[in-house]
Amino acid sequence: xxxxxxxxxxxxxxxxxxxxxxxxxxxxxxxxxxxxxxxxxxxxxxxxxxxxxxxxxxxxxxxxxxxxxxxxxxxxxxxxxxxxxxxxxxxxxxxxxxxxxxxxxxxxxxxxxxx
Amino acid sequence: xxxxxxxxxxxxxxxxxxxxxxxxxxxxxxxxxxxxxxxxxxxxxxxxxxxxxxxxxxxxxxxxxxxxxxxxxxxxxxxxxxxxxxxxxxxxxxxxxxxxxxxxxxxxxxxxxxxx
Numbered sequence: 001x002x003x004x005x006x007x008x009x010x011x012x013x014x015x016x017x018x019x020x021x022x023x024x025x026x027x028x029x030x031x032x033x034x035x036x037x038x039x040x041x042x043x044x045x046x047x048x049x050x051x052x053x054x055x056x057x058x059x060x061x062x063x064x065x066x067x068x069x070x071x072x073x074x075x076x077x078x079x080x081x082x083x084x085x086x087x088x089x090x091x092x093x094x095x096x097x098x099x100x101x102x103x104x105x106x107x108x109x110x111x112x113x114x115x
Numbered sequence: 116x117x118x119x120x121x122x123x124x125x126x127x128x129x130x131x132x133x134x135x136x137x138x139x140x141x142x143x144x145x146x147x148x149x150x151x152x153x154x155x156x157x158x159x160x161x162x163x164x165x166x167x168x169x170x171x172x173x174x175x176x177x178x179x180x181x182x183x184x185x186x187x188x189x190x191x192x193x194x195x196x197x198x199x200x201x202x203x204x205x206x207x208x209x210x211x212x213x214x215x216x217x218x219x220x221x222x223x224x225x226x227x228x229x230x231x
Contacts (some may be wrong), residue, residue, distance in 0.1 A: 004157075006139075025172055031216040032216040032217055034220070036222075041117065041224075042157075042224065043206075043221075043222040043223055043225070044118070044206070044222040045223045046219045046220070046221065049216075049218075049219060050219050051216070054174075089159070090156065090219055091158070093216040101148060101163040101165070101170070101171060101210075101213040102146075102148075102160045102171055102173075102174075103150075103158075103160060103220065104160065105150075105157045105158035105159075105160075106157055107156070107157040108157060115174060
């Protein structure tokens with residue numbers, strides 16, 4: 001059983017604050033780490049796919065880093081806005097048999113940005 | 116272009132009834148995935164298709180669950196003799212290819228199933 005853990009479970013910040021949260025995953029047989037943003041009543045939206053140790057990705061005010069050797073990824077949001085309020089999910093692809101398509105998700109971090 | 120669509124958006128059923136959930140993937144996407152999120156749980160993998168074949172159905176919780184995909188496009192997830200523990204949001208996703216782990220999976224809006 002693969003465990004993907006995210007922390008914190010929830011986070012409340014003020015508009016303008018910068019914030020970050022963590023995704024931990026098994027470091028063996030690593031293939032890819034995905035980040036998604038899931039707003040209430042909408043579809044999960046892909047943010048990043050990361051594969052290489054030391055990868056850094058950026059999309060606007062959101063960025064992510066990846067450490068495959070120690071099994072963690074950080075997601076950063078700079079200058080949070082109320083529209084950033086959502087659940088942020090990470091998901092792990094590991095190598096193995098016919099399971100290349102399977103994503104194992106963490107429980108998510110619920111971010112609330114207060115005006 | 117159009118994204119992944121799912122129907123119905125909400126389904127309320129009585130325990131013991133069968134339900135069918137439908138997913139229309141993005142046109143041209145060969146891989147299709149089903150996940151579900153039960154209350155208080157993370158997204159849980161159920162099954163994925165490459166074309167019409169299902170290389171990995173390891174996440175289907177019981178033999179009451181089945182899925183098929185026809186014409187390399189639409190997929191149907193069927194739950195027979197529904198139980199209250201089947202209540203969840205069922206999400207479908209598609210990607211251009213399966214077996215390419217960097218391909219993004221694009222999700223539909225989900226079907227919220229409530230079993231009374």
